[in-house]
Amino acid sequence: MVKKWLVPALILIAVIGAGAWYFLVYRTETPPPAAVNVPPPPPPAPSEPATLHPIPDGDEGKDLGPVPPLNDSDTTILTALGKVAPPSAVKHYLIPENIVRRLVVTIDALARPKLAPQKLPVEPTPGVFVVDGDELHATLDARNYARYRPLVAVVRDLDMQRVANVYFHFYPLFQDAYQSLGLPNAYFNDRLVEVIDVLEKTPQPAEPVDLVRPSVMYQFADPALEGLPAGQKILIRMGPENASVIKAKLAELRAIVTAGPLKH
Numbered sequence: 646m647v648k649k650w651l652v653p654a655l656i657l658i659a660v661i662g663a664g665a666w667y668f669l670v671y672r673t674e675t676p677p678p679a680a681v682n683v684p685p686p687p688p689p690a691p692s693e694p695a696t697l698h699p700i701p702d703g704d705e706g707k708d709l710g711p712v713p714p715l716n717d718s719d720t721t722i723l724t725a726l727g728k729v730a731p732p733s734a735v736k737h738y739l740i741p742e743n744i745v746r747r748l749v750v751t752i753d754a755l756a757r758p759k760l761a762p763q764k765l766p767v768e769p770t771p772g773v774f775v776v777d778g779d780e781l782h783a784t785l786d787a788r789n790y791a792r793y794r795p796l797v798a799v800v801r802d803l804d805m806q807r808v809a810n811v812y813f814h815f816y817p818l819f820q821d822a823y824q825s826l827g828l829p830n831a832y833f834n835d836r837l838v839e840v841i842d843v844l845e846k847t848p849q850p851a852e853p854v855d856l857v858r859p860s861v862m863y864q865f866a867d868p869a870l871e872g873l874p875a876g877q878k879i880l881i882r883m884g885p886e887n888a889s890v891i892k893a894k895l896a897e898l899r900a901i902v903t904a905g906p907l908k909h
Contacts, residue, residue: 692693696832701905706814715821722815729807734799738767740746745815749822753836755876756843770796772884776856776863783863790884797887803899828899834902841899843845845892847877849885 671696712718722744725733742746747766754760773803805809807832812819816834823833865871870881880888 664766665820695835696834696904697832698832698838699905700813700816700902702885707809709811709814712815712817714816715745718815720809720820722818725815729811730803738796738799740766745818746825749819749833750819750826752840753823753826755879756840756874758872758875760875767782767796774863777853780858783858785856785882787852787884789883790887793883793887797883797890800894801890803894805894806901809898809901816831837901841895842896843874844876844880845899847873847880847888847892851868852885854881899908 652653706725708723709728713721719741721741723735723741726739727818744766747764750764751760770792772792772816775792776783777786778784780863819833823836850867850870854870856863857866858864867876870878873881880891885889
């Protein structure tokens with residue numbers, strides 16, 4: 646004999662089962678719910694430049710005056726550089742227009758295949774590029790190295806801490822110029838460190854260094870040398886002694902501009 650409570654329970658189960666079966670069979674015929682217009686998410690806020698080597702906070706260069714707008718900075722930068730290098734050398738070697746922009750573009754390009762001559766921050770090296778030999782077999786003449794010695798002598802005597810203080814004080818200008826290259830999330834001091842690292846790894850080929858002249862300009866005959874970044878090729882053309890001086894001063898500068906806490 647079926648218990649009295651079992652019959653209502655079976656009826657309830659049957660009703661639930663029928664309802665479930667009906668839903669499964671006919672659910673595709675149920676009108677879809679009305680579409681809800683969800684507004685698109687707001688665009689992400691511009692991110693700050695990823696920073697590995699932050700510029701230190703301090704009073705470095707406080708005697709250099711206020712930082713002007715980038716487009717009006719040439720006179721101020723010339724005056725500041727004249728305090729860390731002989732003013733006559735600054736006037737002789739430096740192109741006085743768009744100084745910060747030229748420096749930034751050139752520094753960035755030193756680790757790339759080519760430089761843009763029209764954007765260099767310094768005047769062309771005086772004299773004629775000297776080679777030994779003829780069109781069939783030419784080598785880099787050691788007399789060519791003398792062309793660079795006056796500029797290298799100026800660099801050798803620089804106090805790199807004072808140079809860095811000028812750089813730190815006017816860093817907002819360097820950052821603005823770097824971001825204007827289409828790099829809104831890049832940090833220029835990190836790029837400077839990358840470029841210094843590239844230059845310090847410049848190989849020193851055995852001398853004499855063979856050259857070829859496929860067109861107007863001489864090139865390194867060794868494809869491995871010709872394929873080096875532009876800055877490394879400049880150091881090779883300057884000669885081992887000059888290159889050694891430049892590398893040593895770059896190492897000093899690198900130690901100063903990376904002295905801040907390293908970020909990960």
